[in-house]
Amino acid sequence: MTPTGTLQVADPVLDVRGLSARYGHVEALKSADISAGKGELVAVLGPNGAGKSTLLRAIMGLIPNEGEVRFLGNSLPRRDPVGAATKGVVLVPEGRGIFGPMTVLENLELGAYKIGGDRQEMERRLTHVFELFPRVKERLKQVAGSMSGGEQQMVAVGRAMMADPKVLLLDEPSLGLAPRVTGEILETLGTLSASGLPVVLVEQKAPLALKLACRAYLLSLGRIVATINPREVKSHDELAQYYFA
Ligand SMILES: Nc1ncnc2c1ncn2[C@@H]1O[C@H](COP(=O)(O)OP(=O)(O)OP(=O)(O)O)[C@@H](O)[C@H]1O
Ligand SMILES: [Mg+2]
Incomplete structure (x- = not known):
């Protein structure tokens, strides 16, 4: 020590x-x-x-x-x-903080709100999240609150990555x-x-x-x-x- x-x-x-x-x-x-x-x-x-x-x-x-x-x-x-x-500086909070009634895709897109209507950049970031968590890609239209705890945590980390964090x-x-x-x-x-x-x-x-x-x-x-x-x-x-x- x-x-x-x-x-x-x-x-x-x-x-x-x-x-x-x-x-x-x-x-x-x-x-x-x-x-x-x-x-x-x-x-x-x-x-x-x-x-x-x-x-x-x-x-x-x-x-x-x-x-x-x-x-x-x-x-x-x-x-x-x-x-x-x-x-x-991006935080994935205790308890995940995802929006249960919204879809997985909507939750992810919220993470990238800063980029406005830049679809190309949005797609680039989404592709990165799908590489990190392939399971998330299969569930884009699912209401986030109906996912398992582990899947919700993947969405929470994915949403943080959509913000293009530096830490x-x-x-x-x-x-x-x-x-x-x-x-x-x-x-x-x-x-x-x-x-x-x-x-x-x-x-x-x-x-x-x-x-x-x-x-x-x-x-x-x-x-x-x-x-x-x-x-x-x-x-x-x-x-x-x-x-x-
Ligand atoms: N909103 C609050 N109002 C008053 N005291 C609080 C508040 N939030 C935390 N505390 C107190 O501050 C101290 C540190 O809490 P904190 O939540 O940072 O601990 P933690 O290490 O994250 O614990 P855990 O592993 O249970 O999440 C504790 O004594 C807690 O009771
Ligand atoms: Mg704590």
Whole structure:
């Protein structure tokens, strides 16, 4: 296990410095530093209530927060989620956030609302999503709410990809899914990061995330208590001390 603050990438796409957030009197995130560079998948691990979702919401500017989020070398305004998304910081939220009554295709197209009526660009992006998730292509006319949990998660990631992200943030995409479909989705995230896209993956299932991640941050009670090199984790008991601290 490596102490907090090491294993930093030299020239990160996303560089979060001293980010804090509170809900009323509850300080849910305390001066977090994380970074993700080109081609990196970094994991954020930690037990229920550790502050994982809060970290992603604060990065996006969805909740009041303090600190700095640097993206491609510039500071992002701290309360402008639409601006952040427009620049390419795209979140797949906890619970997926897809529109159940709309079709799969409509959900995907919504992700690319920025491009307006550019059909050629729309088709290019759709083709990319179909390459990532062939199953989605077979279900374009289906009402999204009638898909299985795993398929809905594919649509949620697909919709995020339709926005042409420069960094992708995911909040527990495996939640409630069977191991097989979880494996499929995480493998696709690995492919995306290997193609250059920085990915920040919030995940409670540490063993799965550590297989993919080049670096993992451990959150406990709102604080990053360790930065981990997955190749140095010899047993998952090593992580347990943070989960039960
Ligand atoms: N809207 C809110 N109002 C008040 N407190 C909140 C709110 N959202 C989260 N919290 C509190 O902030 C802390 C961190 O919550 P957060 O949702 O970030 O945890 P998490 O690590 O994502 O947990 P989980 O694994 O269960 O999703 C918890 O103590 C939680 O109760
Ligand atoms: Mg959460």
